Amino acid sequence: MNEPNSRTSKQRKRKSERLLNRLIFSIVLLVVVTTVILINIDMPVKQVAAPPEQQGETNIPTSEKTHEPSDVKEEEIKEPSKSTSQPIEEQTTSPGIVSKPEQDEDSIVIETIVDTSWEPIGTKQTGYHESKYDGKSIDWNEKKEAIAYATLFDVEDLIFWKIKNGGDEQRSIGIVSTFDKKHKYRVYLQWEDGKGWKPTKLEVLRTLDFEY
Incomplete structure (x- = not known):
């Protein structure tokens, strides 16, 4: 139940x-x-940075940003020119250059420069070498080329005040300047058979007022 x-x-x-x-x-x-x-x-809440193209400001390199014109006048912007400081600037980048400033302020020489990278300029002369100072021969013109080579100027940019015997037939000395006379040099040359004239020393001059 x-x-x-x-x-x-x-x-x-x-x-x-x-x-x-x-x-x-x-x-x-x-x-x-x-x-x-x-x-x-x-x-x-973590904020996820948006990709550069989605952000409010694009990271544009400083050199590419639009800016207001500077206050530098046009005439104040000058291209570097060849000067007596040029061999000094090269000394910092070329270990082979030896520069010796002249301590005597009364000296006509500001500094003396020797560059171990200088090479003979080559020559068209064959056979026995005869050093000439006639103002027209191949040897004379090759002297001018070697002098210009040492100064870093072209032959056409220089006044050749004097090219003279440097002590014997295989050595010469040239005194040159630019046409504005701002840059003045005395260059020492050495002849190497079959290779031509080679600069051995360059002096930056303070003045051209001396006996050549």
Whole structure:
């Protein structure tokens, strides 16, 4: 007689257990979701840098940025010219150049320069070499070329005040200047058979007012 009541009681108990389990699951789920939300709220938001093309300002090199004209007047901008400082500037980049400034301010020489990279300029002369000072021979013109080579000027840019014997037939000395006389030099030459005249020393001069 009590069996139906027993079954009904068991069924009710199972339903209660299922309902309780669902309720527990729902509570746990709610706790988890709430915890995740709170964690996300507390975490700082990381800002991802936009690519350069999307940023408000492009990193343009300083040299390419548009700028207002400078206050430098046009006449103040000058190209570097050849000067007595040119061999000094080359000394810093060429280990073979030896420059010796003259300490005596009364000397006609400002400084003496020797460049170990100087080479004979070549020659068209053959056979026995005869040094000439006639103002027209091949030897004379090759002397002029060797002198100009040492000064870093072209032959056409120089006045050749004097080319003279340097002590023997194989040595010569040339005194030259630019046409404006701002640059003045004395160049020492040495003849090498089959190779031509070679500069051996260059003196930067303070003046041309001396005996050649």
